[in-house]
Amino acid sequence: MASxxxxxxxxxxxxxxxxxxxxxxxxxxxxxxxxxxARWPWKAAFFALTAVTIVVVAVWxxxxxxxxxxxxxxxxxxxxxxxAEVLQAAAIKPGTPLARVDTGAAARRVEQLPQVQSAQVxxxxxxxxVITVRARTPALALPAGGGFDLVDRFGVVVSHVSSRPxxxxxxxxxxxxxxxxxxxxxxxxxxxxxxxxxRIRRLVRAVAxxxxxxxxxxxxxxxxxxxxGTGRPAAKAAELEILMGTKATSYNLSDxxxxxxxx
Numbered sequence: 562m563a564s565x566x567x568x569x570x571x572x573x574x575x576x577x578x579x580x581x582x583x584x585x586x587x588x589x590x591x592x593x594x595x596x597x598x599a600r601w602p603w604k605a606a607f608f609a610l611t612a613v614t615i616v617v618v619a620v621w622x623x624x625x626x627x628x629x630x631x632x633x634x635x636x637x638x639x640x641x642x643x644x645a646e647v648l649q650a651a652a653i654k655p656g657t658p659l660a661r662v663d664t665g666a667a668a669r670r671v672e673q674l675p676q677v678q679s680a681q682v683x684x685x686x687x688x689x690x691v692i693t694v695r696a697r698t699p700a701l702a703l704p705a706g707g708g709f710d711l712v713d714r715f716g717v718v719v720s721h722v723s724s725r726p727x728x729x730x731x732x733x734x735x736x737x738x739x740x741x742x743x744x745x746x747x748x749x750x751x752x753x754x755x756x757x758x759x760r761i762r763r764l765v766r767a768v769a770x771x772x773x774x775x776x777x778x779x780x781x782x783x784x785x786x787x788x789x790g791t792g793r794p795a796a797k798a799a800e801l802e803i804l805m806g807t808k809a810t811s812y813n814l815s816d817x818x819x820x821x822x823x824x
Contacts, residue, residue, distance in 0.1 A: 631657045632688040639696035642676045650674055651682065651692055659684050667692070676719055700751045701732040701768070703741075714751040716741035730754060731767035733779070749773035749791050756794035761801060774815075789815030 634653055636644045651667045664682040671680035671692060678697045685691050697719045699711035708723040718738050725731070732750070734741070741747055750770035754762065767779040778786040784805075788797060796817040804812050810824025 629659045629687050631655050631659055631662065631690055634690045634692065635685075636692045636694065638693040641696040642674065642694050646674055647671055647677075647680075647692055647694060651690075653682075653690055659686065659688065659690070662690060664690075675717065678713070678715075699726070699729065700754070701747070702726065702729045703732045703734070703738060705738060710738050712738070712741060712747065714748050716744040716747040718742075730765055733767050733769040745773045746770040746776075750776050752791045753778075753788050753794070756791065756798070758798050758802075761798060783810060785811045787811070787813045787815055793817055 631653060632655060634648060634651065634655075636642075636647045650671045650673060652670060653662060653667055662682075662684060664684065667682040667690075668680045671677055671682070671694060676696055677694050679695045681693045683691050683693075697713040697715075697717060699719050700714050701712045702709040702725045703712055703718075706721065708721055709725050710718045711720050711722060711726070711729075712732060713719055718741075732747075736744075747770060750768045753776045754765065754768065757765065764780045764782075765778050766781050769777045769779070774790040776788045776790070778788055780786060786801060797814040800814055800817045800820045801812060804820060804822055807822055809822035811822065813821040813823075
């Protein structure tokens, strides 16, 4: 009997009281059988292979297949810039994998068009590119070549026309059109025109801006207004409306507190 109990202990089981079938139970402290660790490397290899396969398929779909390629290019934002010119400048070829489209480079190419102030190029999955353009707005007319160069507030020549658009103010300058780009004086001139009350704005025929602080307005009827810089526009406008009652030929409002008339 003692030998049988020793054998049972060695096998990891003891008999329950009362004996009988099923009377054996696991020895306390003996856990369930564990799966062999020999299978773990195979599972790890399987999951790693699956992950690599997914990555390879994704890269192939993005860069190598004909599934996610450019099939159409849309141009939005402004009808003032011809669509054909935008597409030609963007140079995005149909059939190019969408992931390979350099949106930043395409936007910079479109922004080289004179009429475009800014451009944004974005992917529209799964097969489209959208180009959004913001057109430049002509603000001044510069006499040139028997017609007029239309200049925006940044001094950029947007287009050339044979006749001056109605209501557009002439820009008086001796500088070459190419040198006006980025000129703070041109920006100041356009800003001043935007600050004027409508009644005075309608009287302005031409504007000169040798510097940002020396904007000068030529009014219909021959009067000249030295407006100065862009500061204190409300005070200057109020002073000018009072002084215009004197019928003077010149008004110096560069310092509205000490405005001077002449003629």
